[in-house]
Amino acid sequence: MTPARSGEVPVTPKGRETKEALLDAGEAVAARDGLSGLSVTAVTTQAGVAKGTFYVYFADRAAFIEALDRRFYERVKEAVLDVVAPIAPGRVLLMAAVTAYLDVCLAHRSIKAVILEARVHSVRGAAFADLVDQFTAIMAPSLEVIGMTPVGVYARLLIALASEVALIELERGSSVDEARAGVRKMLEGG
Structure with a gap:
């Protein structure tokens, strides 16, 4: 076989x-x-x-790590879609999406750490670009509603911001309220 x-x-x-x-x-x-x-x-x-x-x-091992990565981000996508479904586009939706992402990262700390470490040693490929496109599509209406355009640029910045908060929480091993509040403050323009 x-x-x-x-x-x-x-x-x-x-x-x-x-x-x-x-x-x-x-x-x-x-x-x-x-x-x-x-x-x-x-x-x-x-x-x-x-x-x-x-x-x-x-x-091989690389394909296995890629499958772990894909499964992790499927979990993220499901969590984000579940939480944002009833929310109208805007800051509240964006914050809910970021919070859902961070909660999945905390729930699966070890796999998030492996994914981050694996990415340091390899080039992000088409699968990662596809994930960015999917999350950009989720965020686009909210970014437009609050005037954060061009949407593609602000979506990438918000993804990077959420990823950095995930790293802070990974280091701490728990939720970091100050970091999450910082995301909220930035989204509120403060």
Whole structure:
């Protein structure tokens, strides 16, 4: 059997369950050992599967890390979309989106740290650009309503600001009210 591309969804329920178990194991290994300890052997041992099973779902370690990254940002996207759905475009929506992002980062600190570390050692590719486009689309109406144009520029700045707050909270290991208040203050023009 040839290795699956990391973005492919396994056809069978058992296959989807195994792939998720490997990703869960990767998160556990990342929490314990960081990026340097995130080896195929460590992941398969944690998942309780044969090493060959890993290669059914992932071409290599890099594809696995990419899948962890993709799953993390799917969680972020779901959380953001859930929280902003009932909110009219504007500052309140933007702050709710940033807060949802930060809360997911805190809930999955170890994987966020691995993603950040992995990005330091590689070039952000098309997948990251796609995520920026998705989050820009979510924020665009709110940015327009509050006069933050051009939207593309301000969306990137807000993404960078939220990412920096996530780093502050990652270092602290908990929510940092002052940093979140700083985002709110900037969005209010203060």
